[in-house]
Amino acid sequence: MIHVYAFAAGLQKLPARAGVQDGRLEKRTIAEISAVVSRPSAHPAPGSQRDDVIAHGLVVEALNELAEAVLPVKFGETFADDEAFAVAAHELLSDLRGRLDRVRGCVEIGVRVTAAAGDLDVTASTGTGYMEAKLASLTEQDAIVTALHGPLERLARDTVVSSSGIHTAAYLVPRADVGAVQDHVERFASAHPELTVICTGPWAPYSFAGDESS
Amino acid sequence: MSVLERPPLQEQVTLLELVDRVLNKGVTLTGDITLAVADVDLVYVGLRVLLSSVGTLDRLRDEGAGA
Numbered sequence: 051m052i053h054v055y056a057f058a059a060g061l062q063k064l065p066a067r068a069g070v071q072d073g074r075l076e077k078r079t080i081a082e083i084s085a086v087v088s089r090p091s092a093h094p095a096p097g098s099q100r101d102d103v104i105a106h107g108l109v110v111e112a113l114n115e116l117a118e119a120v121l122p123v124k125f126g127e128t129f130a131d132d133e134a135f136a137v138a139a140h141e142l143l144s145d146l147r148g149r150l151d152r153v154r155g156c157v158e159i160g161v162r163v164t165a166a167a168g169d170l171d172v173t174a175s176t177g178t179g180y181m182e183a184k185l186a187s188l189t190e191q192d193a194i195v196t197a198l199h200g201p202l203e204r205l206a207r208d209t210v211v212s213s214s215g216i217h218t219a220a221y222l223v224p225r226a227d228v229g230a231v232q233d234h235v236e237r238f239a240s241a242h243p244e245l246t247v248i249c250t251g252p253w254a255p256y257s258f259a260g261d262e263s264s
Numbered sequence: 265m266s267v268l269e270r271p272p273l274q275e276q277v278t279l280l281e282l283v284d285r286v287l288n289k290g291v292t293l294t295g296d297i298t299l300a301v302a303d304v305d306l307v308y309v310g311l312r313v314l315l316s317s318v319g320t321l322d323r324l325r326d327e328g329a330g331a
Contacts, residue, residue, distance in 0.1 A: 054293065056290075056291075057291065103283055103286050103287065104279070104282070104283070104286075106286050107282040107283070107285065107286040110286070111282075121290070121291050122285070122286075122289070122290040122291065123290050123291045123292075123293065124286075124287070124288075124289065124290035124291065124292050125286045125287055125290075126287075127291075127292070127293050129293075135293075138293045139293070142291075142293065146291070149291075160281055248277060250277065250278060250281045253281070253282075253285060254285075256285035256286075256289035256290050257285070257289050259289065259290045259291045260289060260290055260291055260292055
């Protein structure tokens with residue numbers, strides 16, 4: 051069985067770490083693109099799936115430090131043998147080239163903003179009052195999100211926003227601009243002590259590797 | 265796992281973010297997805313701003329292996 055971690059451009063060497071179930075990392079070449087794979091045990095130990103997920107992620111993050119561009123593969127993509135993998139990879143070759151070009155030189159920064167439970171609840175004694183209060187609350191939230199998201203979007207090459215919480219987004223940021231992004235998030239957090247602000251990364255560009263990105 | 269045994273919050277959040285990405289995002293090929301559910305037990309609680317990197321996970325993993 052072949053377990054696939056990522057596709058990469060400009061990968062000079064493999065990470066010095068083991069993969070899923072301590073499998074040895076191997077490189078496959080599809081045209082000019084590298085794929086990193088391993089051969090996990092056909093009979094994994096019970097309860098090992100959590101460790102497998104983490105091992106997969108750590109391999110991808112290590113690749114992100116060694117390659118010019120990395121496209122993480124979603125966990126769980128396995129193939130019976132090299133031939134089956136090669137067929138699937140060649141079918142995606144043109145698409146992979148485009149996606150690698152887009153993420154080249156960039157990393158992903160994740161930002162989540164949430165409020166404490168109940169902080170966004172709206173109460174009013176009449177229906178009209180409720181709708182007015184709700185509109186005011188949403189307008190305030192929009193202003194908060196704009197203050198955070200606007201500058202980050204301008205720094206980023208691409209952005210994926212989800213509907214979770216007040217604001218949840220992934221930013222595809224050139225490596226040179228990571229500090230500016232983190233500084234802006236920290237300033238925003240200082241200006242809004244009522245909110246929980248979480249900024250993580252830099253990550254491999256997971257949110258910009260698949261079809262879900264814009 | 266009891267509260268006292270939980271790893272520091274920053275490591276929990278970093279792990280949660282990593283697992284979210286590994287399981288939900290990335291290139292999808294035509295192979296068989298073998299994963300149904302991952303038994304990861306993590307929570308968000310009471311943090312303000314947190315800048316974390318995957319380097320904390322290596323330390324977490326090493327500590328776990330040495331326990």
